[in-house]
Amino acid sequence: xxxxxxxxxxxxxxxxxxxxxxxxxxxxxxxxxxxxxxxxxxxxxxxxxxxxxxxxxxxxxxxxxxxxxxxxxxxxxxxxxxxxxxxxxxxxxxxxxxxxxxxxxxxxxxxxxxxxxxxxxxxxxxxxxxxxxxxxxxxxxxxxxxxxxxxxxxxxxxxxxxxxxxxxxxxxxxxxxxxxxxxxxxxxxxxxxxxxxxxxxxxxxxxxxxxxxxxxxxxxxxxxxxxxxxxxxxxxxxxxxxxxxxxxxxxxxxxxxxxxxxxxxxxxxxxxxxxxxxxxxxxxxxxxxxxxxxxxxxxxxxxxxxxxxxxxxxxxxxxxxxxxxxxxxxxxxxxxxxxxxxxxxxxxxxxxxxxxxxxxxxxxxxxxxxxxxxxxxxxxxxxxxxxxxxxxxxxxxxxxxxxxxxxxxxxxxxxxxxxxxxxxxxxxxxxxxxxxxxxxxxxxxxxxxxxxxxxxxxxxxxxxx
Numbered sequence: 001x002x003x004x005x006x007x008x009x010x011x012x013x014x015x016x017x018x019x020x021x022x023x024x025x026x027x028x029x030x031x032x033x034x035x036x037x038x039x040x041x042x043x044x045x046x047x048x049x050x051x052x053x054x055x056x057x058x059x060x061x062x063x064x065x066x067x068x069x070x071x072x073x074x075x076x077x078x079x080x081x082x083x084x085x086x087x088x089x090x091x092x093x094x095x096x097x098x099x100x101x102x103x104x105x106x107x108x109x110x111x112x113x114x115x116x117x118x119x120x121x122x123x124x125x126x127x128x129x130x131x132x133x134x135x136x137x138x139x140x141x142x143x144x145x146x147x148x149x150x151x152x153x154x155x156x157x158x159x160x161x162x163x164x165x166x167x168x169x170x171x172x173x174x175x176x177x178x179x180x181x182x183x184x185x186x187x188x189x190x191x192x193x194x195x196x197x198x199x200x201x202x203x204x205x206x207x208x209x210x211x212x213x214x215x216x217x218x219x220x221x222x223x224x225x226x227x228x229x230x231x232x233x234x235x236x237x238x239x240x241x242x243x244x245x246x247x248x249x250x251x252x253x254x255x256x257x258x259x260x261x262x263x264x265x266x267x268x269x270x271x272x273x274x275x276x277x278x279x280x281x282x283x284x285x286x287x288x289x290x291x292x293x294x295x296x297x298x299x300x301x302x303x304x305x306x307x308x309x310x311x312x313x314x315x316x317x318x319x320x321x322x323x324x325x326x327x328x329x330x331x332x333x334x335x336x337x338x339x340x341x342x343x344x345x346x347x348x349x350x351x352x353x354x355x356x357x358x359x360x361x362x363x364x365x366x367x368x369x370x371x372x373x374x375x376x377x378x379x380x381x382x383x384x385x386x387x388x389x390x391x392x393x394x395x396x397x398x399x400x401x402x403x404x405x406x407x408x409x410x411x412x413x414x415x416x417x418x419x420x421x422x423x424x425x426x427x428x429x430x431x432x433x434x435x436x437x438x439x440x441x442x443x444x445x446x447x448x449x450x451x452x453x454x455x456x457x458x459x460x461x462x463x464x465x
Contacts, residue, residue, distance in 0.1 A: 163183070302356035368387045
């Protein structure tokens with residue numbers, strides 16, 4: 001997400017909107033979805049993971065993550081402060097990791113522009129941290145979860161974020177290799193969602209399935225969520241919050257492309273919900289409200305990278321594809337690779353995040369993004385003002401770049417997470433004991449049940465009306 005030059009007042013207004021709207025709504029929406037899709041005996045566990053993720057990952061990103069992502073050769077504009085951050089491992093078009101700006105200090109002091117940029121970027125990192133919760137729920141220890149969130153905020157997210165948004169080598173492929181505009185991701189299908197989703201897959205593989213999820217012959221058992229109302233309400237809250245993620249990424253309401261982005265975001269969301277709902281209906285004879293909700297989220301995830309570069313008709317197609325993919329992804333995880341993903345996070349964010357980044361390389365129509373990543377500021381593909389362009393509009397190199405860049409994201413996020421946490425798990429198991437898992441994690445892990453009246457009923461005690 002290369003940042004265009006904007007006046008500080010415009011950016012400040014956008015940042016205030018994002019901070020007020022996105023941070024509480026993203027946290028609340030995802031907490032409700034994750035909790036609702038889990039079993040009641042783990043509801044407090046789910047809520048605690050969401051609040052802990054926000055706190056721990058935020059501090060990790062503040063300490064080192066932001067510097068790793070933007071401390072290098074990023075094309076960070078001066079937001080009214082002294083100077084942008086500088087320094088990286090790798091130079092010019094080969095940057096892979098920032099080396100300056102730890103603890104938000106630049107040249108021995110703090111800079112208002114850097115602080116503003118941090119405030120904007122931390123929201124996206126937090127989202128990647130929330131994503132892993134849905135795939136590792138109901139069996140991970142709190143200590144293991146804290147380590148995963150520290151890794152996400154400090155290392156996993158910032159490294160790939162540097163490559164695409166921090167001026168790293170993927171962003172420079174347009175200028176260094178003449179591969180389109182380099183890796184393009186407007187608001188995070190790949191950088192945020194795919195990174196979180198593929199890391200979640202690695203953790204789910206390491207932890208293994210919940211007790212009783214699979215029979216001896218490998219067939220899966222359904223563990224229905226305990227509160228469908230939470231799931232639906234959380235989904236609608238996220239839909240509203242996404243209006244800050246995508247339109248807010250223009251960083252200024254004066255950019256009239258914001259209307260296209262907002263409409264595209266909603267169209268993809270409803271198309272994703274519709275295709276997921278009707279495909280499930282076709283396959284199993286009844287529509288599933290949880291899959292309809294996951295389809296809406298899948299459409300949102302898939303449109304997040306291409307939302308500024310495609311037409312409304314293309315947004316509908318992208319949403320339809322995402323809805324189908326999320327259904328097939330859930331079935332693939334359960335029936336083929338035998339991965340237990342309680343909330344469908346791997347399918348929604350990993351698979352559909354990958355799809356969204358690739359869709360930039362297919363459906364981008366050249367009407368927006370002139371000069372993106374420093375490519376084609378005056379002309380591109382022989383046309384003045386031509387922006388980011390996909391395969392259907394004549395730029396096969398952009399498609400190759402998107403396909404390669406987001407596939408690298410999958411390899412990196414899954415591989416890094418799997419190697420590191422396999423070692424952690426070998427030293428000390430990240431999974432709770434069988435007895436704790438069977439009882440439910442609320443009381444053994446946190447000392448407090450989410451629904452204490454249920455505890456009284458189970459004990460045979462009267463419950464006040």
